[in-house]
Amino acid sequence: MSEHPPLGSKLVIATHNAGKLKEISALLAPYGVDCVSAGALALPEPAETGKTFTDNALIKARAAAQAAQLPALADDSGLSVAALDGKPGVYTADWAERQWFEGPAGRDWYMAMGKVEGKLAEQGSEVDRSAWFSCVLAIAWPDGQQAVFEGRANGSLIWPPRGTLGFGYDPVFVPEGYEQTFAELDPAEKHRISHRADAFAKLVSALFA
Template identity: 40%
Template sequence: MDTIIAASRNQHKIVEIEAITKKFGMTIISRDEAGIPKVEIEEDGETFEENSFKKADEIRKMCGKTTIADDSGLMVDYLGGAPGVYSARFAGEDCNDTKNNEKLISLLEGVPYKERRAKFVSVITMVFPDGTSLVARGECEGHIIDTPVGEHGFGYDPLFVPDGFQRTFAQLLPEEKNQISHRAKALAALERLLEERNS
């Protein structure tokens, strides 16, 4: 396949996507590497799908090449699906991972473990030069714990224990996480869509 431009500037996401897409024969470069102007794309959609498409399509309009964008976040049942599309800015505009995690812990204080169901969601959209697109969604279900554990990953990873594991995402090695993560599932779904498109 041709080189694909990643709409994201988040190196963590690009590395995770690239670790999985290599085996599909996709070469991904960041928008900065592609020389795309440093314009902020406002993520004002109400769903991961809306935000993912908007990011990919805006970049496609700038470069005319195939683009890929991921919009992802954490949805906690007890909080009615929050933080959802606001996952990255849950604790306010100038927040960071630590502040977001602290807010989540405080909102779930006293809530029993079994009621701390949550899922990570990733929606990956690939938009082709002609404007057609493929949309793939992946989910990974689990629970939220009340103290961050682990050194790997980013975001809410230190608080999220995926179903079937006794360790958080941040305790899993990258290759372990890449087999079960929401992003891995979205990329697997994208691979199936690409196979259908090319058959």
């Protein structure tokens, strides 16, 4: 028996991103869970003020669970670089946000990859290029109970970027045991070995085993 309360038949996915809803819905479909997004329910997006992936995932899950009075699932993920003391980490997306002097507003992931590479280059050619993607899945129930599952994909960074199949920092991340970047791998293979897959396997083991 799971130590966590049941999810029930309906789960709020604390996102306004249609792609993320589709991905998580497909993962949960075999377990008879019907997913609805926070966006579809017109729930407000809380400020992600946490200092860790877990903090931010819980902020989003708790807010959605309380607003909808249903169990809610949220995720937070990002890239950490060993030689940069774990940065960009929780600020992974922020590094892609253009400043006023860098062009039109929006996220520029090539610029973000360049920032990481520039900081590594400052440390010389022998710099440690190991890095990892983290994903935290947090579930919150309306009664205040919560559960957290963390996944990780280890690898190293290359330059210049390679591949067009991924997003974010995928073109510079080579997962352990592979020669291709995440952006060169077949999407099905990437999803099989990704940090999100690792976290999701732990969630399924805890809640549906």
